[in-house]
Amino acid sequence: MCLSSRMFDGKTRSFSITRKAFPESKYVLPVPISRLAHRHLPLLLSYATVSGLLLKVPLLHSVLRSLSTGPVPSLSLSFLSLLHRSGYMPIDNYSLSAALSTAARMPSVVVGAQLHTLSVKLGLSSDTFVLNTLINMYSSCSYPSTARSVLDSAPKGASDTVSWNTIIAGYVHAGLPNKALQAFSQMAKAQVMLDEVTLLNALVACARTCMMKVGKLCHALLVTNGFEINCYMGSSLISMYAKCGLVEDARRVFDGLPERNAVCWTSMISGYTQLGQSKEAVKLFREMQIAGVKVDDATIATVVSSCGQMGALDLGRYVHAYCDIHGLGKDISVKNSLIDMYSKCGDINKAYDIFCGMVKRDDFSWTVMIMGFAANGLSGEALDLFAQMEEEGEVMPNEITFLGVLTSCSHGGLVEQGYHHFHRMSSIYGIAPRIEHYGCMVDLLGRAKLLAEAEQFIKEMPIAPDVVMWRSLLFACRACGEVGLAEYVAERIQVLEPNRCGGDVLLSTVYATTSRWVDANKVRTGIYSSRKTKQPGCSFIEVDGCVHEFFAGDESHFETEAIYNTLLGINELLVAESFLM
DNA sequence: CTAGGGTTAG
Incomplete structure (x- = not known):
């Protein structure tokens, strides 16, 4: 069926009639919802009048909701106002909450605040539906604290579980998971009933804050309340356990799920990735x-x-090709991870190609590329790219971007520039330096052989130095042959990690580089008798698409034929042989 | 009216 109509520009157009737009209604719109524009609204109104849609208020609300969730949410507001002006729609709690949802979807806090004022004037702000849409509006417009004050100033009995759920979700969304958990406990204190959505949001907050205890409590509450563990719950649980480092618990949840969608699988795979179990991730x-x-x-x-x-370049290339075949990988995050993968595998040109080909870049894109240059020894390129980032000014550097910048300065021996960026970080971007940034500075000074300055820098820091920092100073001591300082630093490391021997191993190499063999030996034998351990260094090698793990002194893989062949350059020989035969 | 997974780290 087609409806022809005379439009305001005088031309006659026909619109296909679609039932998809309003599945709950037996009435259909004269215009596909995706093509509706503001100028169509009077037509929509006349159609509604003619078809009797206006007499059915619930249907009208469904029209408004469809407009609000469509590509142009503001259409819903315009239509609502048209209906109101034409006398078809009163401003009551229903239409107000519909309008507030639209403001949340736009999102426009200006429109939302006007509606807020209106709802107070009309005395409707303590209606539960209006209250909840108000809270949702402020949360969606990134004003979680305003949402919170709306809840706090509402009369008793007006708020319910949904109000609190919306607050918690708002905090999570705004990147304030601690506040979310705080609200979660306040909700419990106020004896508001919790439901699945409460626990789901709380679990996400636990994952972001690595709150293992609260996370486990949520899991327990889930079970004791008899809530079903569906895909939504499953993925949040898996993610929470993985972020807390409990990969086996995560796997147990994964294995116990009655059904699994892509989100569940991805949660589990990323759990392995985050905990460095890449082989398991690829297997899954x-x-x-x-x-x-x-x-x-x-x-x-x-x-x-x-x-x-x-460092699995072949496998990475395969996944990259898989994306192209399946129409995936247009996403910014995929490109970011591809840049990272190619730079980590040493193909910095390919990484930069992808970076240059991106239409839109976020802070990850820049950071990952800067880090990539830095890791491949291209400090100059890294710093030039950072300068370009600042010049374009569309994306703000974050604290990790600065780690990349400072590492570049450190590897390039650029002490002055390092200080310069270190200060700009807080003075211009308001990013407070963390222990890692101080660590970079110590590394920078140490590599430049400015040991006294590095020592001074540590003394003047507002935070306590950590093992990583002492270790990089110890490396510097070795390079400078500074035995005295090295002994002191090794002691500090000993205090911070009494069960590891990493500091002693380094100290013995300091003695060795200064030809103090007796001392070097003494430290070595001390390590063996104390039975302290050091986390063994590990490398990966990829041969014919298969990734092998190597530890220092590990010969087990030499039996693997593929590796053996590669190491001895026999592959070429075999090719030659088969050619001769 | 509320709801899940992803990319960067000395």
């Missing part, structure tokens, strides 16, 4: 493909990151 990705679950961009981003961790 294969299983996901075998299980026939449709892979999406989030999955790819995680898997590519794992490939980068392992």
